[in-house]
Amino acid sequence: MSSLKKTVSFFCTVSVLFAIAAFPAHAQQQEYSESTRRFFASIGKAIVSLEDGYYGFSNEQKERLFESFRKAINKETQAVDQHTFIMDKKGAARFMEEMRGTFAGIGTRIGVHPDDNDPKVIAEGEALIKTAKERSSSGKISFTEAEEARLEELNKILSTLGDNGLLVGEVFPGSPADKAGIQKGWTIHTVDGKPLVSMLIEDAGALIRGPVGTAVTLGVIVAPFDPSRTGLQSIVVTRGNVVVPQLISRTIEAPTAEGAPIVITYVRIVEFAGEAASRFETLLSENTAKALIIDVRGNLGGSLGIVDAMLERLMPPGLPMLYVKERHDAPEKLIMESIAGVPRLFAGDLVVLTDGNSASASEILAGVLRDHNLATLIGGKTLGKGSVQTTIPLANEAMLKVTEALYVLPSKEIIDGKGIEPHIAATDDPATEEDEVLQAAVNFLVTKQKERK
Numbered sequence: 206m207s208s209l210k211k212t213v214s215f216f217c218t219v220s221v222l223f224a225i226a227a228f229p230a231h232a233q234q235q236e237y238s239e240s241t242r243r244f245f246a247s248i249g250k251a252i253v254s255l256e257d258g259y260y261g262f263s264n265e266q267k268e269r270l271f272e273s274f275r276k277a278i279n280k281e282t283q284a285v286d287q288h289t290f291i292m293d294k295k296g297a298a299r300f301m302e303e304m305r306g307t308f309a310g311i312g313t314r315i316g317v318h319p320d321d322n323d324p325k326v327i328a329e330g331e332a333l334i335k336t337a338k339e340r341s342s343s344g345k346i347s348f349t350e351a352e353e354a355r356l357e358e359l360n361k362i363l364s365t366l367g368d369n370g371l372l373v374g375e376v377f378p379g380s381p382a383d384k385a386g387i388q389k390g391w392t393i394h395t396v397d398g399k400p401l402v403s404m405l406i407e408d409a410g411a412l413i414r415g416p417v418g419t420a421v422t423l424g425v426i427v428a429p430f431d432p433s434r435t436g437l438q439s440i441v442v443t444r445g446n447v448v449v450p451q452l453i454s455r456t457i458e459a460p461t462a463e464g465a466p467i468v469i470t471y472v473r474i475v476e477f478a479g480e481a482a483s484r485f486e487t488l489l490s491e492n493t494a495k496a497l498i499i500d501v502r503g504n505l506g507g508s509l510g511i512v513d514a515m516l517e518r519l520m521p522p523g524l525p526m527l528y529v530k531e532r533h534d535a536p537e538k539l540i541m542e543s544i545a546g547v548p549r550l551f552a553g554d555l556v557v558l559t560d561g562n563s564a565s566a567s568e569i570l571a572g573v574l575r576d577h578n579l580a581t582l583i584g585g586k587t588l589g590k591g592s593v594q595t596t597i598p599l600a601n602e603a604m605l606k607v608t609e610a611l612y613v614l615p616s617k618e619i620i621d622g623k624g625i626e627p628h629i630a631a632t633d634d635p636a637t638e639e640d641e642v643l644q645a646a647v648n649f650l651v652t653k654q655k656e657r658k
Contacts, residue, residue: 271601284348288592289608297604300596310414311387311421312380312447313373314503317406318392319635321367330359366401370394370426371409372635374503377450385442387425390635394437395424415444451481454488457498459651467654468493469647473500474515477507477566482514489518489550496650497551499570500558502584502642506565509593513541516573518550519580526573528613529593537613554653555580556646559627564588569612572625576615582627583646589624 252270256262262270275291282289292300302308333356337348348356370392376382394401396412413421422441427434453473458466470492474481509527516526520543528537557571557580568587574580591612597605611621631645 268601271603275603280353286592286608288590288594288606290606291599292604292606294602297598297602300604300606308414308447308449309417310444310447311382311385311442312377312445313382313387313413314375315371315393315406315410315413316374317363317366318369318372320369321365322363326359326362330356333359361405364405364407366404366406366409368402371401371406373425374635377447378453380447381442381445385440387423387440387442388427390638392426393423394426395422397422398424417445419444449475451475451477451479452484452488456494457647459647461651461655463655467496467651469496469498469650470494471498471500471643473502474504474567474570476504477509477511477515481507482511485515486518486550492551495553496555496654497553498556498558498643498646498650499580500643501563501567501570502558502560503562504564504567505562505588506567506590509541509566509569512566512570516541516570517543517547519555519574520577521549521552522547524577525615527569527615528617529610530613530619531610537617554650554657556650557582558584558642558646559587559625560585560633560642561624562588564590565592568620568625569614572614572618572620575625575628576618581629581649582625583629583649584627584631584642586626587620587624589620589622591619591621591623 272293275293279290333348333352337352371394373382373387373389373391373393375389376387393409393413396409399412401409401412413423415421420441420443422439424437425440426436427438451474453475455471457469457471459469460466470488472485472488474485513526520526522543522545524543525539525541526543527541528539530537555574557574559567559571559582563571563584564587568589568591571580571582571587575582592608593610593612594606594608597607599605611619613619629645629649631642633640633642
């Protein structure tokens with residue numbers, strides 16, 4: 206893998222340092238170059254000849270052979286686009302689980318504690334990628350073997366848990382973790398007595414996940430939120446089916462020196478999936494507040510149709526919302542615009558909260574509203590995942606995820622690999638109970654409302 210991987214969860218703002226025999230049925234109708242046909246013919250003939258001849262292949266050998274092909278293809282594709290790769294069987298299963306919005310586990314978002322991320326490691330990765338970009342005349346990143354090896358080492362360092370433990374970034378309402386009393390900001394240090402220090406984050410997550418109905422014992426540190434509970438606390442959680450909430454909302458009443466509080470509607474979009482658009486519409490229809498905060502921190506994206514439907518409710522008609530660029534030399538094509546006949550349900554003061562894990566559909570929402578001066582962005586720079594992917598299931602339960610086009614904002618800005626800078630930078634400190642980014646948004650809206658009066 207030739208990009209320095211983002212290894213912290215959505216609540217930790219660390220910038221991403223750059224993220225056979227037959228054709229698929231849908232692809233057989235397309236035209237291919239002669240060199241491509243010769244390539245597949247050579248591979249196919251070699252495999253079939255070995256299978257039919259003296260050598261043969263056992264099932265285990267076939268699995269190893271596919272894994273070798275998978276890694277080789279990923280190495281080449283990710284040198285150009287970090288979002289195009291072949292997932293193995295386990296990775297494909299996890300991906301589909303995430304798309305369904307349900308999984309078996311305890312119901313938390315976890316990540317490497319930000320205090321364990323060495324700024325020197327991040328800076329070294331950024332420097333390597335900058336060098337590779339400057340060396341390329343085409344704009345595509347190409348690493349030397351030594352650079353790739355070093356980036357892999359840096360990835361591993363950033364993926365490794367330190368003394369501060371595994372940070373709990375969010376606890377889903379009604380989940381097993383919520384019922385057990387686990388709270389955002391706690392740190393997990395042991396799982397069933399096994400220390401997590403020096404463990405890769407994906408391995409720690411695998412220890413916590415497990416079959417529905419089974420129990421897992423977590424060693425957590427609660428302080429500084431509850432000074433009376435010092436040291437490692439043991440909490441037993443019974444794993445269950447977790448449904449990821451798509452939208453969470455509440456009303457914030459911000460006190461003012463003048464007396465009457467300013468009412469703000471807060472809505473967190475966890476993912477652009479399921480009933481998120483219809484719930485968003487209902488929320489705005491019933492809303493009487495003149496200030497709105499939309500929180501897409503940690504939202505890695507989802508359905509383009511859902512973000513389209515949400516934007517329609519926030520914009521006047523006749524404005525371009527999104528273009529796509531299908532090839533680097535192709536013109537932009539308008540694919541989304543606000544249309545007449547869809548009522549705009551909110552036209553007041555609007556803030557969008559972003560961070561380093563606001564990606565894809567989240568960046569479209571934030572970028573479109575920013576470009577039309579309809580929202581103020583507060584928080585951190587977004588991920589920079591502005592591309593369209595499609596998934597193609599493979600015969601052995603693996604899956605190919607391939608980029609088809611790049612998103613282009615109304616300003617004609619391509620955000621892929623760049624991200625979007627907020628108007629106001631703010632960072633949440635995981636060591637405090639307060640959400641400093643949300644508070645910055647509230648303070649901003651209070652000031653705006655006062656100025657309006």
